[in-house]
Amino acid sequence: MSKISRRLFTGLAAASVGTLAFPSISLGAVPRVVVIGGGAGGATAARYIAKDSGGAVHVTLVEASKRYYTCFFSNIYLGGFRNYGSIGHNYYGLAVNQGVNVVHEWAVSVDPATRMVKLGSGNYISYDKLVISPGIDLKYDSINGYSAGVQDQMPHAWKSGTQVQLLRNQVMNMKQGGTFVMVPPPNPYRCPPGPYERVSMIAHQFKQSNPTAKIVILDPKPKFSKQGLFEAGWQKHYPGMIEWISSEDHGGLKNVNASTMEFETDLDTFKADAACVVPAQKAGAIAMAAGVNNGDWCPIVPASMQSQADENIYVLGDASVAKSMPKSGFSANSQAKVAANHIRGALTGSKVFDARYSNTCWSLIAPDDDVKVGASYVAGAEAIDVESKFISQADDSSETRAANYQESIDWYNGITADMFS
Amino acid sequence: MKILLFVIFLLTSFCKFAFSDEQQIIAMGDIEYGEYLGAECAACHLQTGVSEGGIPAINGMDAEVFVALMLAYRSKEMENPVMQMIAGRLDDEQIGSLALYFSKLEPPK
Numbered sequence: 112m113s114k115i116s117r118r119l120f121t122g123l124a125a126a127s128v129g130t131l132a133f134p135s136i137s138l139g140a141v142p143r144v145v146v147i148g149g150g151a152g153g154a155t156a157a158r159y160i161a162k163d164s165g166g167a168v169h170v171t172l173v174e175a176s177k178r179y180y181t182c183f184f185s186n187i188y189l190g191g192f193r194n195y196g197s198i199g200h201n202y203y204g205l206a207v208n209q210g211v212n213v214v215h216e217w218a219v220s221v222d223p224a225t226r227m228v229k230l231g232s233g234n235y236i237s238y239d240k241l242v243i244s245p246g247i248d249l250k251y252d253s254i255n256g257y258s259a260g261v262q263d264q265m266p267h268a269w270k271s272g273t274q275v276q277l278l279r280n281q282v283m284n285m286k287q288g289g290t291f292v293m294v295p296p297p298n299p300y301r302c303p304p305g306p307y308e309r310v311s312m313i314a315h316q317f318k319q320s321n322p323t324a325k326i327v328i329l330d331p332k333p334k335f336s337k338q339g340l341f342e343a344g345w346q347k348h349y350p351g352m353i354e355w356i357s358s359e360d361h362g363g364l365k366n367v368n369a370s371t372m373e374f375e376t377d378l379d380t381f382k383a384d385a386a387c388v389v390p391a392q393k394a395g396a397i398a399m400a401a402g403v404n405n406g407d408w409c410p411i412v413p414a415s416m417q418s419q420a421d422e423n424i425y426v427l428g429d430a431s432v433a434k435s436m437p438k439s440g441f442s443a444n445s446q447a448k449v450a451a452n453h454i455r456g457a458l459t460g461s462k463v464f465d466a467r468y469s470n471t472c473w474s475l476i477a478p479d480d481d482v483k484v485g486a487s488y489v490a491g492a493e494a495i496d497v498e499s500k501f502i503s504q505a506d507d508s509s510e511t512r513a514a515n516y517q518e519s520i521d522w523y524n525g526i527t528a529d530m531f532s
Numbered sequence: 533m534k535i536l537l538f539v540i541f542l543l544t545s546f547c548k549f550a551f552s553d554e555q556q557i558i559a560m561g562d563i564e565y566g567e568y569l570g571a572e573c574a575a576c577h578l579q580t581g582v583s584e585g586g587i588p589a590i591n592g593m594d595a596e597v598f599v600a601l602m603l604a605y606r607s608k609e610m611e612n613p614v615m616q617m618i619a620g621r622l623d624d625e626q627i628g629s630l631a632l633y634f635s636k637l638e639p640p641k
Binding site for chain 2: 517524
């Protein structure tokens, strides 16, 4: 190799592991995986493919945020049990420990025919296999009167980040004896028990700083996840503070007005002093741009998490139709491991094992009163089928509930290390 | 402490045989399979140290202790619905594979 070509080669190699990406550069036989989205699905997939392939696969993670705030445990922050910084994570571990090429940009489009991802900078990255794990986008227009323009008056706080801090501030500053209105989303949505854990955590805060406050839940659904456990917990810890109103009783939310903070239903018009409004949801925009969606969500092959639309694309987490798994960080992390094993097998010939999935969701109702629900799953022909499941019992001892909370803290430490270290 | 006593009980009750159930199960294990299956464990069991709550570190755990614990969860002799669910669907080969894999990892400092 001449001096000039060696210098050129070195420069190009440096470019390929930096933020630049040239489709014309071939790394020879090293296959390329691009992962879009650095949450529980994407970060886990990038980490496992890089870690387990030991350099045999080149992995690029495309994630716009340099610091990622987890949606899970954001309610624990809302309740005052953790500080905001403790739910933030960076991507240094993936870059330094695992050799993942981390690119902090938006992915704006995907061309499945040429296997290219276009970035916000205008650069392109080529892939052999693509993982799309973008989480959710909000359907603001699913509620009359709600929009991105009023999300600061009525935070959804459903994608973590600054919206959650805003909601915490509004809870802390609500007038004494005021009314807080919570509007949970319709099914299907990210984190089924999340709205009800959120109400519990806000009630816990009010109990200390605003004990005559009221919380009204205007639910678009007639029932919800862990309903019996939550309602018993509210009765025990926050008697008289929380009123859950089923869609069957209020007849549907007709309109919200962010200037007057009014919520109009058939039953009544509710006036709020602070509110959290979570609209309906759909797969993140890049999934639509890649054409792997069918309507709002992306159908997958249960045995591999491959898109039903394109065998070179895998869709993980909230964006996928992973029936019967709930949309949760735990589910996304579990799905990522199945996809990572399948992708490595396809690219390097490593052994592909049968898909197996699991999920557990812990929900904190009050200090040391934590309930959990979980299931294990196998890949069926049509769907990801439940193999076995469990749920906390109404007559659990207080020791069990307290142990559940300790367990959830360890899970948080475990899963975030499993994503980012 | 309860867990430890239970494990000691299990181990001592098997030591009169030349090859315990645990050893036979470990002999069925495949470490590569254990690495794949072990990814499920890593969602909760911290891989980079020791956590402060109720979920113990399992890296570097003695393989026979690992098998004894998983058998006890599988038969529901030990409580914890998450672990009963996880162990409940593992066959002997899978438990042996996991025990082999985790026993070879560096224990947390």
